[in-house]
Amino acid sequence: MVTTDKRKKAPRRGARGTAKAAPRTGAKAAAPAPSPAAETEHLNLAQAEAAASAADGGGFVELGLSDVVMHAIKDAGYALPTPIQRQAIPLALNGRDLMGLAQTGTGKTAGFSIPIIERLLDGPHRTRALILTPTRELCQQVEEAFRKYGKYAGLTVVSVYGGVGYDIQVNALRDGVDVVVATPGRLIDHLEKQNVSFDDLEVLVLDEADRMLDMGFAPQIQRIVATIPPYRQTLLFSATMPPEVEALARKYLRKPVVVQVGRRSSAATTVQHYVYPVPKQRKAELLAELLKQKEMDSVLVFTRTKQGADRVVRHLESVGIEADALHADKSQSQRESALLRFKEGKTRVLVATDIAQRGLDISGISHVINYDVPQQAEDYVHRIGRTGRAAQTGDAYTFMCADEIAMVKTIERTINQEIPRRSVVGYDFGT
Numbered sequence: 504m505v506t507t508d509k510r511k512k513a514p515r516r517g518a519r520g521t522a523k524a525a526p527r528t529g530a531k532a533a534a535p536a537p538s539p540a541a542e543t544e545h546l547n548l549a550q551a552e553a554a555a556s557a558a559d560g561g562g563f564v565e566l567g568l569s570d571v572v573m574h575a576i577k578d579a580g581y582a583l584p585t586p587i588q589r590q591a592i593p594l595a596l597n598g599r600d601l602m603g604l605a606q607t608g609t610g611k612t613a614g615f616s617i618p619i620i621e622r623l624l625d626g627p628h629r630t631r632a633l634i635l636t637p638t639r640e641l642c643q644q645v646e647e648a649f650r651k652y653g654k655y656a657g658l659t660v661v662s663v664y665g666g667v668g669y670d671i672q673v674n675a676l677r678d679g680v681d682v683v684v685a686t687p688g689r690l691i692d693h694l695e696k697q698n699v700s701f702d703d704l705e706v707l708v709l710d711e712a713d714r715m716l717d718m719g720f721a722p723q724i725q726r727i728v729a730t731i732p733p734y735r736q737t738l739l740f741s742a743t744m745p746p747e748v749e750a751l752a753r754k755y756l757r758k759p760v761v762v763q764v765g766r767r768s769s770a771a772t773t774v775q776h777y778v779y780p781v782p783k784q785r786k787a788e789l790l791a792e793l794l795k796q797k798e799m800d801s802v803l804v805f806t807r808t809k810q811g812a813d814r815v816v817r818h819l820e821s822v823g824i825e826a827d828a829l830h831a832d833k834s835q836s837q838r839e840s841a842l843l844r845f846k847e848g849k850t851r852v853l854v855a856t857d858i859a860q861r862g863l864d865i866s867g868i869s870h871v872i873n874y875d876v877p878q879q880a881e882d883y884v885h886r887i888g889r890t891g892r893a894a895q896t897g898d899a900y901t902f903m904c905a906d907e908i909a910m911v912k913t914i915e916r917t918i919n920q921e922i923p924r925r926s927v928v929g930y931d932f933g934t
C-alpha cells in the first residue's frame with residue numbers, strides 16, 4: 504500500500520445541512536501492494552468481489568457515503584454498487600489517483616462522480632472539480648449524473664462544450680461553479696478568455712481517455728492540465744488501455760491504482776452477439792425485415808458515414824418505420840431532440856455515426872445494429888456497450904457484406920470469441 508503519497512488530501516467534512524458524512528470504511532482492504540515497475544496497483548474484479556462479500560453484503564452502505572448522497576442513490580433506485588463503483592469509490596474517497604479500465608455501461612460515471620460529490624460537500628464555493636470528456640453528449644450525461652447524485656448536496660455544475668453559444672457557459676463559470684464538465688476545445692476558449700480559473704482545483708477526471716486521444720485532444724489536455732495545481736487527485740477512465748493512454752496516465756497520475764472491470768477489450772457479457780451475412784445492397788431491406796420483430800423496441804443503428812445514416816433513415820421511413828439520424832451534420836438542437844425522442848421511446852430507431860458511439864447513456868436499448876462493420880475492433884466493443892447496460896440484457900447484430908468478412912475476423916480475434924452467424928433466408932449471401 505502506498506502511504507508516502509504527499510498529495511494534499513481533501514479534508515473530510517460533514518455533509519451540507521444537517522447530514523453528516525459517515526466514516527470511510529472498506530478502502531484499506533481494497534488496496535494491495537504496489538507494483539514497483541509501473542508504480543500501479545492492480546485490483547481484479549474477483550478480489551474486489553471477495554472483499555465486498557467479506558464486508559457482509561457490500562452494499563452502498565459499506566462505502567461509507569454521507570446521508571445526502573445515500574438519499575440520492577436511493578432515489579436513483581440503485582440496490583447495489585456495480586463492481587467498478589465498489590472498487591473505485593473507496594479508493595477515490597481516500598484521495599488516491601485511479602486508472603479505471605471500464606467502458607460505459609459499467610456505472611463508471613457514478614464511480615467517479617459520487618466520491619467527487621463527497622469531497623465537495625461543504626468547503627469553499629470555488630471550481631474544485633473538472634471532468635474532461637471527448638464529446639458534448641458525454642458532457643451532458645456527466646453533468647446529469649452530478650445533478651442526479653448531488654441533488655441534495657447543493658453543488659453547482661456546468662457543462663461546457665462547443666457548437667452552442669458562450670453566454671450561459673460564461674455566466675455559470677464566472678459565478679464560480681463547483682464542478683465543470685467540459686470538452687477540451689471549448690474549455691481552452693474559456694481559459695484563454697479568463698472565464699474560468701483552476702487555481703483551486705482538487706480533482707481532475709479524464710473520462711474516456713482513449714477516445715479523447717483518438718480525437719486528437721492530447722495537446723489541448725496538456726494545455727488544460729498545465730493550468731491545474733499539481734497537488735490534485737486525478738482519475739482516468741478508459742475503455743481500452745493502448746500505450747498512448749498508459750503514457751497519458753504516467754504523465755498526469757501519481758501512483759495510480761488500476762481498477763478494472765472484466766477483461767481488456769471484452770465485450771459486455773450481458774449482450775448476445777450475432778453476425779448477419781448480407782450482400783451490401785440488401786442491408787437496408789434486412790434491417791427493415793428485422794425491425795418487424797416487436798421486441799426490437801429501442802434500436803441503435805450505427806453506420807460508417809453521415810450520408811449512410813441519412814440513407815438508412817430515408818429507407819426506413821419509406822417502409823413506414825419512424826427513425827432519426829444522429830451525426831455531426833445535425834445542429835446541436837437537432838441532435839438533442841433526436842436523442843430525447845429516442846430516450847423517451849418516441850422514436851424506435853436511432854441511426855448514428857461514430858459521434859454517438861461512446862458515452863451515450865440511453866438506458867433500455869434493446870438492440871444495437873452495426874449496419875456497417877466498425878473499422879476498429881475496439882469500436883465494436885464500445886458500440887455494443889450501448890446495449891446490455893448495467894446488467895440488462897441486449898442483442899448486438901452486425902451486418903457483414905463480402906468486403907467486411909476480414910474485419911469481422913479481426914474483431915473476433917480481439918474480443919477472443921467467435922460471433923455466431925445468423926442467416927435470414929432471402930437476405931443472406933446465398934440468395
Ligand code: AMP
Binds near residue numbers: 580581585609610892
Ligand atoms: P455509466 O457506465 O456510468 O454510463 O452508467 C451506465 C448506467 O448504469 C446508467 O444508466 C446509470 O444510471 C446506471 N447505473 C449506475 N450505477 C448503477 C447501480 N449501482 N445500479 C444500477 N444501475 C446503475
